[in-house]
Amino acid sequence: MDYDTLVIGAGAAGMMCAAHAGGRVLLVDHAKAPGEKIRISGGGRCNFTNMYCDAHAFLSENPHFAKSALARYTQWDFVALIDQHGIPWHEKTLGQLFCDNSAKDIIAMLRGMLQSAGVDLYLQTSVTDFAKCNDGFTFTLNGAQPGTARNVVIATGGKSIPKMGATGFAYDIARQFGHRITAPEPALVPFTFPDRRFADISGVACPARVTANGPSFEEALLFTHRGLSGPAILQASSYWDAGQPITLCLAPDTDFSALLRDKRQSDGKKALTTELARHLPSRLVDYLSTHMDLSGRLGDLSDARIDRVTQALTHWHLTPGGTEGYRTAEVTRGGVATDHISSKTMQSQLVPGLYFIGEALDVTGWLGGYNFQWAWSSAMAAAHDLTS
Incomplete structure (x- = not known):
């Protein structure tokens, strides 16, 4: 159980990052299936990005934080990716782009990319005893199996829709390593x-x-x-x-x-x-x-x-x-504060090798595909750093 990168959270950001991180990658999630929020999004058709996506459509204590990642991996980069995989799509309103058929097409694409990259995907798996060591990080899977990883990417999202398994895990890890948390609140609710x-x-x-x-x-x-x-x-x-x-x-x-x-x-x-x-x-x-x-x-x-x-x-x-609270909130406002996170790489400036991506961070997009684009963009920012 020795990996180059451990990615915790098999949602949109986690799968995207794991598929591009390079080396030996372990992707872990406590859910029964990956990409559950993708599956239910957009009425089952996944509003996967927005034609007009840029940093003005995001809330954060630092309104400039999202600019770099969004500019380096844009909505058109993701559109090119799904075009490459033959997924048909359409614009609905206000630049919102949806799958023609099903959100499951996006999940299938990401799972195929994980398989092609040789990523080990462990579902219904918990990560505990998380600690820093000289060569990276140590952890335990399901309370029994020890492992190590040189890098760790936290992609477990926020607290929205707890019935789908959402927790404050990312905030706990961030606090463990000295990061500040911007008070989480239900958003798009x-x-x-x-x-x-x-x-x-x-x-x-x-x-x-x-x-x-x-x-x-x-x-x-x-x-x-x-x-x-x-x-x-x-x-x-x-x-x-x-x-x-x-x-x-x-x-x-x-x-x-x-x-x-x-x-x-x-x-x-x-x-x-x-x-x-x-x-x-x-x-x-x-x-x-x-x-x-x-x-x-x-x-x-x-x-x-x-x-x-x-x-x-x-x-x-x-x-x-x-x-209506986290029960129906589409996203979480607030999260891991960005003051000690690199806007170019998503890496912690307090703990080398530790990354936070997606909704776990204090970056919240408008309704209409913006939060998915942040997932793709922040994931690629981290993946690029991991392979450089």
Whole structure:
């Protein structure tokens, strides 16, 4: 059990790194199968990258940290890889790239690459007694089998979706060797409201611009039994801090002020709610009418009332009670702090031979393929260093 490199975590980053690390490589995971998050991602079709991926779409204490790895292994490099393996793909929206057939195509590609590289893959295997030694690291597999490795790559991700085996293992290892942890939080996650105020319109969706702590995202908004979801909400959740309000702008492409003024002249007998239901879901208009004054006809609206209605629809302030937590969070915000990690190689600057890649680090991408691209890019940064 003497290896050049031990990679812990057989997810997207771990498999990608192990396949390119060179030498004798052991890839270990406690799950029954590799790439489980890949398998369930994108509705089973894996949103494997984004055409517009660059560092602006990532959160971190150090907003510059991701730049080097993303520039050295880009989204087009990964697209070239899947093209080489004959995996058909398509753009869905906003530059999001998906497999035509199944996310399993990506897993099969990575497993084939592991096999071609001669990587030893051990599943349902735990790593304990992890320690530094003169020639690298010592460890024990499943509490019984000792091993050594000159280099170790931690690719175990964050805490999101614990039912799939997510743990804080990466943080424990980082702390063991003196690294700081940026407080982990669920990200890309739905908001909850303790009063379940949207239960009556659960399932209603509409375009919206959602603002949280500065940044705004314009995509679909979904009302749920527990609160708010949909792409715009998931994006905003990565920037939200507990106790902060969020702002909803419903139907952001609609200029309600100009529209209602025009309709007041041309269609004055029409009810305000009838006109609003042409631009918003009728169930949502019914809900809003119980919380704001939407009574009367268009012809009776004063300029001041039009301004109040417009303000209510475009600056709807809400304070979530919380989020659905790691149970449904797509990723983890925070993680191993980057202040003692090389942005070019992902190697620890405190412990030579120790690398952290993927979601384990304090690098969190937007929804839409960005986090997978960070997995590929950070994995290749580490692999390049391991083979140099």
